[in-house]
Amino acid sequence: MPLRSIAGQLSPAGPRARLSILIYHRVLARADALLPAEPDAETFRWQLRVLASVFNVLPLNDAVERLDQGTLPTRAACITFDDGYADNATVALPILREVGLPATFFVATGYLDGGMMFNDQVLETLRRIPEGRVDWPEVGLEDRRIQDDQDRKHLAAELIQRLKHLDPVERAERAQAIAERAPEPLPTDLMMNSAQVRELSAAGMTIGGHTQTHPILARTADEQARAEIAGGRETLEHLLGEQVRLFAYPNGKPGQDYDARHVAMVRECGFDAAVSTAWGVSTGKSDRYQLARFTPWDQTPGRFALRLVRNLMTRPGRQEV
Template sequence: MIIKTLAHALSPAGVRGRLSILIFHRVLAHRDAIRTWDIDANDFTRAMTWLKESFNVLPLDQAIARLIDRTLPARAACITFDDGYADNFTVAMPILRDHGLTATFFVATGFLDGGRMWNDTVIEAVSHCGKSRLDLSEEGLGVHELNSAVTVRQAIMNILNEIKYREPAERRRTVDYIAAVAGVRLPNDLMLTSEQVRAMRRAGMLIGAHTVTHPILACLKPDEVRSEILDSQQFLESLLQERVSLFAYPNGKPNIDYRAGDAEVVRGLGFDAAVTTAWGVADSRCDLMQLPRFTPWDKTRLRFGARLIRNLWQNEQLRSGQMACP
């Protein structure tokens, strides 16, 4: 198979080993005409089949240890999820187990047991408001036509982009305003429960920290950054009765969503590794506290594999000095 052959050449075993870390968020039970950015169960099943055909999928903690020791197998890959959505347990995990795969789930602990992330408040409010037009001009967010899945999706994206980097208290007030104008009863079952997190760990999945409230770390003071990270780590360690050694930066873009100093906070708290959302492949030259991740979104085996190969090929440019690890 051409993808496996190319992956083997670009991701060899041993000292030149490279680690492709895939990132996901939600896995919907069924395709959603509005939430087209989220993968559904059928597409996720196909993606896991294709990944397993061409790559050696490892648990992230084992992969990190072997990256350090320079003993990675050829075509090494890991699967990760961010945020802690309930469908990670109800939809994604059964598919992973059917394929004999292990993933790492990074959990924002403040939303467990009935919480809801601010972006989901916006998504749910706009998606289900039942109006043909949503007037948010009182808050300077404009008037949005909602007469099709396309216009609803565009409205959601525009609103999210507008308020994403606002100060947390201001953003909370704004999303409450949006929900009130939309007149929607918001769900309280989008995120994992504590017992589901425990069950995932018992099933062999890995659990990592992802802060408490999923803030943009670059917008916080150093003591606030440390508290967000440490409190989430300690909560999970108490919940699972074991060390939590892996961390994922919220949003995760270097120098935009987190700073170099924030990575040093993670290092100082004793994590073994931390992952970003900067695209790329991890190798021995990468900072363990700033490992890149990547998601191929294609719907066919060839395109899915080709995008993974392209991501590996770009790592070749990194090694030649034309690109840089985060």
């Protein structure tokens, strides 16, 4: 039986619909050995074509409304991007327009116009470190050796994991200490500028909130967490001149990266819905402030399509808090 037919049986139209939401972060102009999980332009193009051949792709705001009403079409799906990388506008947007699909972009506003997220400070520093011995005891690397990009990738992953769940202030300080090791200036154009956010919106894409500086909310004081959630929304609304209705939790694992306090904050700040990174699908019974998402990482069209369909069999709402 063709995958499209199987998907239709698993995700019928109407009240029994199952909504699939895909997560992307970046679409690279060309493949990058230090970012093997991020699709390049050609990969993204065939992924979108496969998605469109099996699913009916909707804007996320429309999908949430129709999920509430019980009027979703069969095989409903949405595309989302997290963080606000510049290649969302320069690489992903032209391909989305070419294939004719909508997407939602969740933007961490503190990095607009020249900022850099902590993980990129780590990665871009190690990209520039020459081969040889690395001895950085103040950030937890002692007597390591870099021989190739594989070593750089592994060291970056190790440092990012160590820093990810720190208090936001401490995380920023440690990331800056690493960035100061770079033998040359780090790029200032990895994240979108304000004009690119407006360009996405003008092209019919949806812009959503993603806090200001992408803290792990569960490791952040309540007052600061609320300010991050509300402040990101206010910045985007001022930039776009329109209301921002959707939110994505940074990192997004329920019960680990955010909890019920933050779900309440997002609701109280005026958002209509929010997405997590709990895998699976959402149904009419799902919490609108904890919609499931997933990342299909497969490298061939057949396996990519199969994973899209298999995700429909994941029990919805299993990781809500």
